[in-house]
Amino acid sequence: MPVLLCVGLSHKQVPIAVREQLAVSAEDLPGRLARLRGLAGVREAMLLSTCNRLEVFAVADARTCADDLLRDLGPLAAEHALTRYEDEALLHLFRVTASLDSMVVGEAQIQGQVKEAHARALAAGACGAALSRALAAALSAAKRVRTETGIARGAVxxxxxxxxxxxxxLGDLSGRAVLLIGAGEMAQLAARELHAGGASELLVANRSAAVAEALAQEVGGIAVGIAELPALLERADVVLCSTAAHQPIVTRELVGRAIKARRYRALFLIDLALPRNVEPAANQLENVYVYDLDDLEGVAAQNRELRQQEVQRAEAIVLEEITAYARAKQERAAVRVLAHLRAQAQALADAEVERTLSLLGPLSERQQNSVRSMATAIVNKLLHGPTARLRGEQGGPLSDAAAELFGLQDAPDVSGDDAERRSSPEEQPQDASRKPQADVLSLTGRK
Amino acid sequence: MATLLVHIALLAYAAAAAAYLVWLVRPRQALVSAGRTLLFAGLLLHLGSFAAAVSLSQGEGLARAGFGSDAWRGGQLFSLLAAATVAGYLALDLRYRLPVAGAFVAPVTVAVMVPAHLVHGGTRPIAPELTHSLALAVHVFSAAAGTAALALAFALSLLYLVSERQLKSKQPGRLFARLPSLELIERVGWHLSVWGFVFLSVAIATGSLVSHESSGSAFPIAPKQGFAVLAWALLAGLIQARLVAGWRGRRVALLVVAGFLLLVGTYAGLLAAPQHVSAAAAALIAPGRG
Structure with missing residues (x-):
């Protein structure tokens, strides 16, 4: 029976100094996937390489294939890597995709990274139906987690x-002007984000006109003189400060005059400098909001805490989705066993009918049809009870027992899994030489 | 029939209120959709109840439209205000998607409707001289529309004050994520205040005409009229301050809250002192001879 394996490491096991040595580039990925797929016993594989993790998810013939996967990651990774089998591997896949295993719980990028890894594995012919189905279920669980819990809410x-x-x-930032004072990196980052978020105008002010020009070019803004600050405060809706000045350059008085001139249109001042560039008392002015580093960190910490409070609910959703996935798998297994059983019985009956007809001598068409109908009716009546029970059970021990009892393990796979896998051109020769097997992963409880 | 429909509408409003309130705790989109659908269904039933009341009425002219009739056993005015507020909210929600305002409007609608329909006071027939008064019809319509607009502006002003407080204190609470931007709340609240002022102006003007038709006095001195004029003056001042001096934000929100409370005072005056109320207003709500 194929098993799901997960071999790899993440930010929880190794620091960034190790992870950066192990990261797999986009160019190297097809080669690595081909190598993984070429390992004996490995049916399907996907490699997830992000800045926080390097993990291989694989469907293999046996648990021992994990050793080969581990060796393939290289000695440095093997030293720190964890190996997860079957249920544990499936749970890990779901948790990773739902961003429950991320460095920043609830971050959104991981789902895109998982989709990307899957697409690349498919393109490389390394991923088949079993892994694709597990990934689809994991992504569906992640979507539920994002929409039904507050795990992704609030910036961190x-x-x-x-x-x-x-x-x-300010709501929609389109048509808004952002003023960047100073050249701090964090302020530049925030200015870029605001610009990307729709702000139509990015003004860059600096004591040095040359620095302002250079920075404006870098962030796609317009250089302005710091001497124009009073007028700029009337024009800008968001002001980002990160200068090295030792005294506040944006005073309460300056902001007070600006807000009147703005006819009380809201002004948002973000002070990312130490010592602070904006006089804190400016926050007392109506329609003026001043946030310094501590304030922003306070909000981020609160958001992190809120996310953490949602983790339990998110974990419950993941478990629900895993259970649903396992049930669906069992149902598919039951349908497959039923189809095999019926096909085998009908084939036997047909063979016996033909043998009997040849012994009976010439019979009319009507008589021949009667004999055939009788054989089919016997098959139907004999299988009615077992069919009803197998359908009722929807997978589980009875399906296994039926498969064992009637010798169905060697029957062709009609579930579509192998057919789907064979649809990849690279898969065809390899799969043709393989004995078709059920794709049911161990989580069904029938390892 | 009208009573049955309005009771079913009330149940739909109550279910919508529950959906919105649960959404505040568990932010699932399905709850917002359910709340919106239930409010809409409740509004249709509510409007259906008005239609049923009109079709069953035996009166003439405005009395046929339910004014002063006994069909709902009291509470028509509050019923009308609730329907207008729900309709206004749904229109706003269609444009701006403001479920958090729904979490305020739906429970308030229920709170207004329940006592209105539990009070089984009789109503006084409409004064004969007002049976065909166009001014009365316009007065009631504009008063309902103005009150609904100002009720929504009031709700948004409260949201603004809460949101602004959280932003100023730098301590966003659990509900912070559900609140829309200050700019949106402020902008929508401003538009509603202007519309509320326009309708209130029409209501006051037509109200004085109705009063003149029924009692001969265009400006009777009574709490209802006093509160209405104060609310109107405050809103006029607010609009002036906004247009001339550019006022916006917290102080405007506080003025809208005060304006709406004065308007509530108008209705309280109407209920508390029916003997001072014009015949038209008394015909609407006052438990006269039953």
């Missing part, structure tokens, strides 16, 4: 919290 990095808060104050 300083720059994304700044952008989130800007949206909360």
């Amino acid at each position: 990095s300083i720059s994304s919290v700044a952008v989130q808060m800007a949206h909360k104050v």
Whole structure:
């Protein structure tokens, strides 16, 4: 019986210094996948390489194939890697996809990365129906987790919290102007995010005109002089400050004058500098919102805590989806056993009918049809009880018992799994030499 | 028939309120969809109850439209206000998607409807001189529309104040993620306030005409009229301040809240002192001879 394996490591086992040595580039991926697929006993494989993890998910003939997968990752990875089998591997796949195993729980990128890894594995002919089905179920669980829990809600990095808060104050940023004062990296990052989020104008101010010009070119903005600050505060809706000034350059008085001139249109000031560039008292002004580093970190921490509170519910959804996946697998197995059983019985009956007809001598067409109908009726009546029970059970011990009792293990696979896998041109010769087997992974409880 | 329909509508509103309130705790999109659908179904039933009341009425002119009739056994005015508010909310939601406002509107609708339909006071027939008064019809329609617009503006102003407080304090609470942006709340609230002011102006003007038709006095001195004029003056000042001085944000939200509370005072005045109320208003709600 094929088993699901997971071999690899993540941010939980090794630091970034090790992970960066192991990362698999997009160019190397097809070659690595081909190598994995070429390992003896490995039917399907997918390699997930992100900045936080390097993991291989594979469907193999036996648990021992994990050793080969581990060796393939190389000695450095093998030293730290974890191997997960069957149920544990499936649970890990679901948890990784639902972003429950991520460094920042609830981050959205992992689902795209899993889809990308799957697409590349399919393109390389390394992934078949069994792994694809498990991945589809994992992605569906991840979608439920994202929509039904608050696990992905709220930004958790300083720059994304700044952008989130800007949206909360100003709504749609299209038509808004962003003023970037100073050249701090975090402010640049936030400015870029705001610009990408729809802000139509990005103004870059600096003490040095040359620095302002260079920075404006880098972030796709317009260089302006810092001397124009009072007028700029009237024009901009979001102000990002990150200068090295030792005194606040955006004072309460300056903002007070600007907000009146703006006719009280909201102004969002993000102070990412230390010492602070914006006088904290400016936050007391009506329609003025000042967020410094501590404020942003406070919101990020609160969001992280809220996400953490949702983890339990997310885990429950993952378990529900795994159970549903396992049930669907059992149902497919039961249908396959039933189809084999009926096909085998009908073939036997047909053979016996033909033998009997040849012994009876010449019979009319009507008489021949009567004999054939009788044989089919006997098959139907004999199989009615077992069929009803197998359908009722929808997989499980009876399916196994029937397969064993009637010798159905060697019957051709009609589930479609192998057919799907064979549809890949690279698969055809290899699969043709293989003994077709059920794809049911061990989670069905029938290992 | 009308009573049955309005009771079923009330059940739909209650279910919608439950869906929206659960959504505040468990933010599932299905709950918002359910709440929206239930509110819409409730509104259709509610409007159906009005139609049934009209078709069953034996009166003439405005009385035929249910004014002063005994069909609903009291509470027509609140019923009308609730329907107008729900209709206004659904129109807003269609344009701006504001489920968090639904979590306010739906329970308030239920809170307004339940006492209105539990009170089984009789109603006084419409004054004969107002049976065919166009001014009364316009007065009631514009008062209902204005009250609904200001009720929604009030709800959004409260949302604004909560949201603004959270942003200023830098401590967003659990519901923060469900709140729309300050800019959206402010903009929609402003539009509603302007519409509320326009309808209120029409209601006051036509109200004085109705009062003149029924009692001979265009501006009788009574709490209802006093509160209505105060609310109107406050809203006029608010609009002036916004247009001239650019006021917006917290102070505008506070003024809208105050304006709506004055309007509530108008209705309280109407209920508490029916003897001072014009014949038209009394015909609408006052438990007269039954």
